[in-house]
Each structure stands twice: as C-alpha cells, then as structure tokens.
Amino acid sequence: MKKTTTPPEERRLTDETINSSTKPRKERKDNADRRRRQLLDATRRSIIEHGLAKTTLATVAAEAGLSQGVAVFYFKSKNGLLVETLRAHYQFYADTWRAALDTAGPDPRDRLMALIAADFSPEVCSPESLSLWFAFWGEQTFVPQYAAICREFDTDRSGAIREICGALMQDAEEQKVKQVAQWIDTLTDGFWQNLHLQPNRMTPAQCLESTRAMIDALI
Incomplete structure (x- = not known):
C-alpha cells in the first residue's frame, strides 16, 4: 500500500x-x-x-x-482577510474619535475641535495609517465590500459632525448646517491626501491648525 x-x-x-x-x-x-x-x-x-x-x-x-x-x-481567503483588515482599521479610527468626544465635555465647539484633533493625532494620521486608507479607498469601485464598509463608518462620522454643527448653528437652516459639516469633513480628507502624497509639504499639526481656522471662520 x-x-x-x-x-x-x-x-x-x-x-x-x-x-x-x-x-x-x-x-x-x-x-x-x-x-x-x-x-x-x-x-x-x-x-x-x-x-x-x-x-x-x-x-x-x-x-x-x-x-x-x-x-x-x-x-x-485573501479577500476575507483584506475585508476584515479594512474593518478593523476603520473601527480603530471610530473608537479614537468617539473617545475624543467622550472626553471633550458638553460644549459643542470643544467637541468639534476634539473630533478634528483626533483626525490628525499620531495614531490616526501616521504615514503607515494613511497608506492603508488610500490603498483601500482606491479599490472601492472594484470591491463592493470595501465600499460598504467605508460607507458605514463614514456615514457614522459625518452624522456626528452634522449633529455638532447643528448645536453650534442653532439659528441656521438645516441645509446650511449640512453644507458646513460637509466642508469640514471634506477638508480633513483633502489634508490626509496631501499628507499622503506630499508628506514634506505640511505636517499634521499645520493641517489641524488650518482646519481649526476654517471652522472659526465658518461658525
């Protein structure tokens, strides 16, 4: 045998x-x-x-x-491993900005600034972390599972920003509140892209300072 x-x-x-x-x-x-x-x-x-x-x-x-x-x-499979890696990366980010909100206190401006500061913290905005974001974001069109995870977590964060902006802009129309929240969210993404593609052009601290200045000008 x-x-x-x-x-x-x-x-x-x-x-x-x-x-x-x-x-x-x-x-x-x-x-x-x-x-x-x-x-x-x-x-x-x-x-x-x-x-x-x-x-x-x-x-x-x-x-x-x-x-x-x-x-x-x-x-x-490889796909299963990559999908769960993206989810874990997003979950870490979500845990980070939620923890920042939890420690910021009730004042809406403090909460918004804390959320933005989390975006540019060393844990979230490191070159390694940005490499992961843009590697997955570039494949969203081709991998529906990536797109679904991104949509789930991005919707949650955008909602948090809109809620805070609503508390800061109580006399503004709802459409204006949504617009300002979208601007803030988009600016963070833009700075992340600059930091990823041109890391010597700006620092995370400078990006945070510019974002805070824009928020003060808008609200």
Whole structure:
C-alpha cells in the first residue's frame, strides 16, 4: 500500500485544531482572538510594505510567522482577510474619535475641535495609517465590500459632525448646517491626501491648525 503524507502546513493546522479543542472554551476564544489580531496586524504591515495588490496569504503568513493554513482557517481567503483588515482599521479610527468626544465635555465647539484633533493625532494620521486608507479607498469601485464598509463608518462620522454643527448653528437652516459639516469633513480628507502624497509639504499639526481656522471662520 502506498504511504501517504500530510503536507507540513496542513499538519500544523491540524495539530493546532486538535490541541485547541482540548482547552477550555474561554481559552480557545482568547487564542482565536489573539491569532486573528496577529494576522490582521501582519496584513497591515504587508500592505504597507508590498501594496494591496501584492499582499497575499503568503506575505501575510510570513509577516505573522504562521502557516498559510492558519490564515485560511480564520479568514477563509485573501479577500476575507483584506475585508476584515479594512474593518478593523476603520473601527480603530471610530473608537479614537468617539473617545475624543467622550472626553471633550458638553460644549459643542470643544467637541468639534476634539473630533478634528483626533483626525490628525499620531495614531490616526501616521504615514503607515494613511497608506492603508488610500490603498483601500482606491479599490472601492472594484470591491463592493470595501465600499460598504467605508460607507458605514463614514456615514457614522459625518452624522456626528452634522449633529455638532447643528448645536453650534442653532439659528441656521438645516441645509446650511449640512453644507458646513460637509466642508469640514471634506477638508480633513483633502489634508490626509496631501499628507499622503506630499508628506514634506505640511505636517499634521499645520493641517489641524488650518482646519481649526476654517471652522472659526465658518461658525
């Protein structure tokens, strides 16, 4: 009888699955969450180093120090891994600006300035973070899943800006409030693009100062 062998990657995945099944449920969940975070972090690094098109399960596995089989086990495919990487990146951004609002107090101007400051914070506005944004944004037209995630999170943030502008412009017509909120949102995107494409032209601090000046001029 011909002897069959299991490929190393499949064997490692099988061993991991068997070992995990003997652990308590909470420990299994913690291990799974840790592996997922490890793979998502590796995907971000791969996109920054290789670009979105050249990021593969192989490059991600190499960055994570894991087998491709483990990546497939948790995310099914390259597309699944990229989709969840974009969602995680947006979730971090949303958590950052919401935390800024939570600590800003009730004054609407303070809240708006805090939200804008979060846009240009080192955690959000680093060269690495901007590379990820524009890598995914450039593919929205071709990948509906990317577009849906962007729309979901962008709508949430735009709504927060409109709500704050409404509190600041209580005597203004609703259309004017929406217009001013759109200008503020668009200006941030424009500064992010400049910082990404021409990083030596301006600093995040200068972009924040200019945005604050525009807000004071508008409201």
